[in-house]
Amino acid sequence: MAKKVLIIGGVAGGATAAARLRRLDEHADIIMFERGDHISFANCGLPYYIGDVITDREELTLQTPESFKERFNVDVRIRSEVIKIDRDKKIVDVKEATGKVYQESYDYLILSPGAEPIIPPVEGARSDAVFTLRNIPDTWRIKDFVNNSKPKSAVVVGAGYIGIEMAENLHALGLKVSIVELADHVIQPLDLDMAVEVHRHITRKGVGLYLNRAVTAIRFNDGTYDVVLSEGPAIKADMVILAVGVRPESSLARDAGLELGTRGCIVTDDHMRTSDPFIYAAGDAVEVVDFVSKKKTFIPLASPANRQGRIAADNIAGIESTYEGTLGTSILKAFDMTVAMTGNNERALKDSGIEFEKSFTFSASNASYYPGASFMTIKLLFEKPGGRILGAQITGSKGVDKRIDVIATAIKAGMTVHDLTNLELSYAPPFGSAKDPVNIAGYVASNILNGSMGIFHWHDVKDLDPGKVTLLDVRTQAEYARGSLKGAVNIPLDELRNRLSELDKSRSVYVFCEVGFRGYIASRILCQNGFDNVYNLSGGYRLLKMIAS
Numbered sequence: 001m002a003k004k005v006l007i008i009g010g011v012a013g014g015a016t017a018a019a020r021l022r023r024l025d026e027h028a029d030i031i032m033f034e035r036g037d038h039i040s041f042a043n044c045g046l047p048y049y050i051g052d053v054i055t056d057r058e059e060l061t062l063q064t065p066e067s068f069k070e071r072f073n074v075d076v077r078i079r080s081e082v083i084k085i086d087r088d089k090k091i092v093d094v095k096e097a098t099g100k101v102y103q104e105s106y107d108y109l110i111l112s113p114g115a116e117p118i119i120p121p122v123e124g125a126r127s128d129a130v131f132t133l134r135n136i137p138d139t140w141r142i143k144d145f146v147n148n149s150k151p152k153s154a155v156v157v158g159a160g161y162i163g164i165e166m167a168e169n170l171h172a173l174g175l176k177v178s179i180v181e182l183a184d185h186v187i188q189p190l191d192l193d194m195a196v197e198v199h200r201h202i203t204r205k206g207v208g209l210y211l212n213r214a215v216t217a218i219r220f221n222d223g224t225y226d227v228v229l230s231e232g233p234a235i236k237a238d239m240v241i242l243a244v245g246v247r248p249e250s251s252l253a254r255d256a257g258l259e260l261g262t263r264g265c266i267v268t269d270d271h272m273r274t275s276d277p278f279i280y281a282a283g284d285a286v287e288v289v290d291f292v293s294k295k296k297t298f299i300p301l302a303s304p305a306n307r308q309g310r311i312a313a314d315n316i317a318g319i320e321s322t323y324e325g326t327l328g329t330s331i332l333k334a335f336d337m338t339v340a341m342t343g344n345n346e347r348a349l350k351d352s353g354i355e356f357e358k359s360f361t362f363s364a365s366n367a368s369y370y371p372g373a374s375f376m377t378i379k380l381l382f383e384k385p386g387g388r389i390l391g392a393q394i395t396g397s398k399g400v401d402k403r404i405d406v407i408a409t410a411i412k413a414g415m416t417v418h419d420l421t422n423l424e425l426s427y428a429p430p431f432g433s434a435k436d437p438v439n440i441a442g443y444v445a446s447n448i449l450n451g452s453m454g455i456f457h458w459h460d461v462k463d464l465d466p467g468k469v470t471l472l473d474v475r476t477q478a479e480y481a482r483g484s485l486k487g488a489v490n491i492p493l494d495e496l497r498n499r500l501s502e503l504d505k506s507r508s509v510y511v512f513c514e515v516g517f518r519g520y521i522a523s524r525i526l527c528q529n530g531f532d533n534v535y536n537l538s539g540g541y542r543l544l545k546m547i548a549s
Contacts, residue, residue: 007112009283013306018030022072026073034076041062046136049143050133050166108280110280113285119132124217124218132241154176159183159209164187165332175238179208185211189328198339216229268323270322293349338396340404342407361378363433365400374397376398378392378403379393421446458543472511473489474511484541493513516539
């Protein structure tokens with residue numbers, strides 16, 4: 001007898017599960033419920049429609065209910081909200097747009113309700129010109145407001161993925177844009193020392209950036225809005241985008257008595273099966289296991305949602321398939337900058353009690369002599385003493401995407417930083433270097449672990465007393481003249497061998513250059529000439545200066 005499978009939610013995880021299940025079982029009775037008007041839409045592309053990067057509305061809908069039915073023979077029921085699950089009888093109550101309620105039975109049920117935007121409990125958060133962005137109707141409302149009301153200014157509340165993308169796209173339309181963020185840096189999966197480069201880039205674009213501030217009210221005032229902050233003057237704006245985060249839509253699961261976990265997420269096993277053996281779940285409403293720390297967490301991303309939907313379908317069809325956890329690999333276009341990350345950041349590693357070290361490297365996207373090369377900063381996080389790769393963050397422009405994907409693959413494979421040095425990656429001058437930025441990151445991390453290079457970090461500088469240690473700036477005299485650490489001695493790298501007598505061998509030497517490479521060479525010279533305690537500034541003076549500013 002054919003299985004009857006009901007799927008709640010027609011985007012990402014739900015649509016993937018339906019298509020996969022049909023490919024595995026031609027005879028299954030599959031019904032997919034979506035309370036909205038659209039299924040399988042490109043939610044990650046919505047900001048770019050608002051910014052006129054995507055100009056055709058039809059491009060945002062990957063499938064219609066009709067095309068999905070025609071290709072996959074799935075009964076798609078839009079404007080149909082499942083309002084109750086009776087697990088004992090294995091039936092659901094479905095409410096149509098007309099208000100009519102009917103029941104549908106199931107053999108298996110897949111929950112993929114997604115996550116909803118958080119609307120902060122502040123005055124004016126539901127005003128006419130205040131928007132959130134989750135779905136197609138939200139997109140039309142924002143776009144219609146921009147086209148019809150002709151706003152000249154906007155405040156984006158929240159500097160996560162959606163917040164940054166909306167700021168960029170509204171800025172591209174000519175609006176004066178300000179971003180307000182409660183934390184001390186944008187894009188929370190980043191560490192502060194990588195986010196500062198994004199801060200500088202955003203502000204250079206003319207976007208106002210207000211960090212460490214909360215929005216306490218949004219008040220209509222003489223045709224515009226005053227966005228009141230916890231500190232400093234209010235910001236005037238014609239429209240406001242709320243992008244402060246999302247929460248799992250798990251109320252249906254909760255009411256059905258299914259087990260919930262972190263932040264109210266639906267708990268599943270590695271087969272995507274909930275606490276009810278006949279109910280599976282996938283997507284942004286699901287609790288996941290962090291691949292690195294093995295902790296349970298909430299990571300709402302499209303790629304994991306699609307994989308989870310596929311795994312749920314496999315297991316319902318009798319094919320054993322497991323979900324191995326979420327790395328959190330993601331990438332973001334922040335104006336002209338590319339920002340990417342994978343694995344754990346420092347905060348997550350400290351919370352997990354994992355002993356780690358970090359390195360910073362600054363490398364060209366392709367051969368520096370070939371026109372068009374641009375530089376990227378790579379922060380690599382790795383376990384001590386074994387070198388297992390725990391995470392990476394990259395900022396730059398060209399080539400960031402392929403480097404983060406290589407490192408994400410390395411983490412999934414359980415590789416160490418030493419393995420990165422042996423990766424054979426494609427090279428031709430327009431595309432890369434003979435020593436790829438990923439190789440370079442591996443070399444530097446390996447040098448740290450094997451003891452051939454001692455390091456210190458930007459946050460260690462404040463504790464160094466120039467009266468007790470030697471701060472050695474090995475940049476050129478011109479670079480030194482533009483700014484250096486207080487109390488630092490300047491001996492350019494190429495003069496160092498002939499001027500070693502100027503340094504006290506009884507003192508620890510803290511070496512720095514602009515990005516770290518000349519400092520490494522200098523540290524090797526010193527270590528092999530009788531200096532016992534030599535440390536190189538990881539990331540160099542460039543990183544330190546950005547954080548200080």
